[in-house]
Amino acid sequence: MASPHGPLDHRYRGEHPIRTLAYLFRHDRGRLALAVLAFMVKHTPIWLTPLVTAQVIDVIVQHRPLSGMLLGTAVLLLMLVLNYPFHLLYVRCWYGSARRTGTRLRSALCQRMQQLSIGYHTKVNSAVLQTKVIRDVEAIEQAVQQTGDMGLSALATLLGALVVIAVQAPSFLPVFLVVVPATSALVMWLRGRLRESNESFRQEVEQLSSRVTEMTTLIPITRAHGLESTALRRVDGTLSQVLTAGLRLDRLNGRFGSLAWIVLNVLGTCCLLGSALAAYHGWLGVTPGDVVMLTTYFSALTAAVTTLLSLTPVVSKGLESVRSVGEVLQAPDLEQNAGKTEVAAVRGRVDFEAVGFAYDDAADHSVRDFSLSVRPGETIALVGTSGAGKSTLLNLVIGFLRPTEGRILLDGADMESLDLRSYRRFVSVVPQESILFEGTIRENVGYGMPGVPEEAVREALRAANALEFVERLPAGLATVVGERGARLSGGQKQRLAIARALIRDPRVLVLDEATSALDSRSEALVQQALERLVRNRTVFVVAHRLSTIRNADRIVVMDGGRITEVGSHEQLLRAGGPYAALRSAQTA
Template sequence: MPHGPLDHRYRGEHPVRTLLYLYREDRFRLALGAAAFFVKHSPTWLTPVVTAHVVDVVVEHRPVAGIWVGSGLLLLVLALNYPFAILYTRWWYGSARRLGMRMRYALSRRMQQLSIGFHARVSAGVLQTKVIRDVEGIETSTQQVGDQGLAALATLGGALAVISFGAPAFLPVFLLVVPAASVLVMWLRGRLRAYNESFRQEVERLSSRVGEMTTLIPITRAHGLERTALTRMDGTLRQVFHAGMRLDGLNVRFGALAWILLNALGVGCLAGAALAAYRGWLAVTPGDVVMLSAYFASLTGAVTTLMSLTPLISRGLESVRSLGEVLEAPDVEHNEGKARVDAVRGHVRFEGVGYSYPGSPRGSVTDFTLDVRPGETVALVGASGAGKSTALNLVIGFLRPTEGRILLDGADLEDLDLRSYRRFLSVVPQESVLFEGTIRDNVTYGLEDVSEDALRRALADANALEFVDRLPGGLDTVVGDRGARLSGGQKQRLAIARALVRDPRVLVLDEATSALDNRSEALVQEALARLVRGRTVFVVAHRLSTIRNADRIVVMEDGRIAEVGSHDELLRSGGLYAAQARSA
């Protein structure tokens, strides 16, 4: 992609520094955009000068040509507004949009690198809010700072420059406005940060709650729990409301105080300039009084605008901090610099493997030792919480052992680039994960140049071709969000086809038939029988029909291996497996 990965890693430094880093690629465009804005905005600070000149022409009866010269100058700078407005938008707004694109790509890339544990802790709704709302907040802040901030700076700079030459005696009065405004901004900034952070966290909780509510709608409606769901949502909405009102209240108090102070200074300047002209204390013409009055109004307006940007900038910086929670998250799978896997035989050996989840008082898997030969099918069984899923996640590399090691064809998984290893691995989960797209897109996801014959062969081996060919669009039928237009058995057979078309050497089956009816299970079991041939397979299942033909069955209890053997061997031994088989 033209916008490559963001190599910067947010480390908790001040977000202004991070923003400057992020905009480094566009600094030249931003400079051009600022210059274009100053040209397009020049009528704002030139108008008082021309007005003062026209007033003096009228009052002092100077040659009337002065009126035409002033009017012509204003018309010229007004005409320049159009082309320079286009240039400003292209350079300044374009930079903001490019930053948004790079940030969203960087966040997406980081989320692909973060561990499954991170995604288990942080809801999808919160991450979606960061990628959409927070990046949009940074874009909006940049654009509005350009529109309002550059306008204020252009007015401020132009006014001070003209007053320095035209009425220098009044310059100290104008310069009083800046320190007065700075004191107000410093007072506000600390409080705004805390209020913005609180509001942002409440919005993230709301996003998470909305995602939860929409997921639970079938259960909610089936059990008549609509009122309960709305009560939970109402509490979250009220928290967002109160946090927003606290933030709005602070912004309003600050804006009113700044407006009163600055306009009071403007009244004082007008009275002082008029009195100086009236008494003849200074060489001030009636036109100068009009100019000074207009400039002070413009100046106070510019400073008020700059101060009103403080809440907007604070929200933008809070968005940077919010994105930093993802960009600086330490729970990352590190693959750079590790050995690539170019071929896999499928020999997996566990040597004293243990794994403990953070904060857990005991290990989920303890002293797990097992040698799985290439092409062997191993089933993991046991009660809920016995450690089966943890063992599968260790095989996939989603989790790293906290004790012992796992060898793949003799090489420690810790030393391998897991991304290259997973090209030889496929997973068929309990619930098939499909996205909004066609059957072709879902089955060949991530693969290029899959021939029509290979695709149809995979679907046929997965017992899916018969229903695919009956669909109106065939392979190009859109399956709907999460495969909503397909049955559970159909989705699962597509998941098997997705695994088959990859021709994996290591296969993980996680309760692949547990949610199916008998007919669908029979079709899926038949497809699985084709899928496992010649591959190293790890199976987790509760149904005996799924595991009885495994080469070895590993019975787990409290994270440990309790017994190992074939189906017949374990039944003869009369242990845990035999007890489970009798109760099934």
């Protein structure tokens, strides 16, 4: 497996994909060499059979001693028997190397995705990344495996045939050597167009994957509003583009294969005629057995070159997949933590000093000139209209985003100098949309905490006012919640997410409209729990319903990324400013 900071994180820099492949297989070079040797041995009967056949014919026609025929036959039988163990050795070494490298590559991709910034993940569709991990790595594995099976077979046949011809009928060797440069020129001519077509097809398939993921996610909304036709039209448009790109690629491959077949068979026919005439007129010492041998070898040579040509689309697809994977491996948008100070403890003091942040290509700042000192154990509520910068500020607190202006201090240390991975061990987040995975309630609440006692899980559920409904379920803590918690109500999912955050006993708690999915009764229960649990923790709360944050120590009202007023619920109401206006609008 590649380590989180292993070479795969920085090796790929737009270099040729074949060089990248050689690097990826660096751990298995010895196995690959042994596999090639095993393949050459097991493949010997393919090019040895025409030579033995020629000897048999000449022994019969020219009444030569039988010893030559018997010796050749014995050698051929021995090589046929050896095919079995050497084939198993080849499969174990070659296929095993491909599988191990695919596993290492998938691991490197997943590690890289964990290291890439949240900003990167907001720009790149998750379905596209999934396609790279599954489909592209599979294409690389298949290209390597097929190159071994078909490519080594073709090369072994070519080398064996040319060596035998050079010894038995050297006069015909130049004729055979014409085939290789002719077909190589054909490959070079079409390679550029094959690469473009494969890249175009790959991009269309990635777009289709994104569209299908979008469609399945939106099915509840689509069905609720009767928009099935609209959703299908969006997918059908992408399907049409995939079809067009696929047909274009198929036509190009078809022209490629047909032209190669015609050229090679024309040369084969000429070889047959030439060798037959030589044997008929007694030229160059060609015997009847040599005619059969040369014809058979030319057919084998034709098949071998055709095989190499047919591998071009497979190899092109595999190399394009290497480039696709490289788009992630070389992505520069990383969260840089290497060499920074690890956070061993957190008291919870957070100081914002003239903090500003602007997203790439954004016309304006999302947060600007934000200055605030938060004491340990203080609850800060952020309110404001949509687009005021509240969620951006939370992402700055978590460390998902770095300030583009000013700085944020954690317990007096600039967060820019800290290893944010170690800092987040002291942070718990409850997002606006609860995120659960397919597993039991216990697994979801104790996610990332192997061996957590059942009583701790129950206490977290009790604190989040979720234990009551969990105990009513037939399987209790062992209840499987379904994909994304599909078997639970919105309020139940959100309370489980709160329990998952609380079981970690965080020093910094981030609640992004954590009660937005709850009904009035559940919201009241969670609010009661939060009032007990925020003690001795620094809490940042974003809430749309102002009634849920009236007990916050301070309420920060934001507009256009700036602070417009700060104070307690009562102070802001008395001031009659923006907060009072928002309050009046909600209670009207």
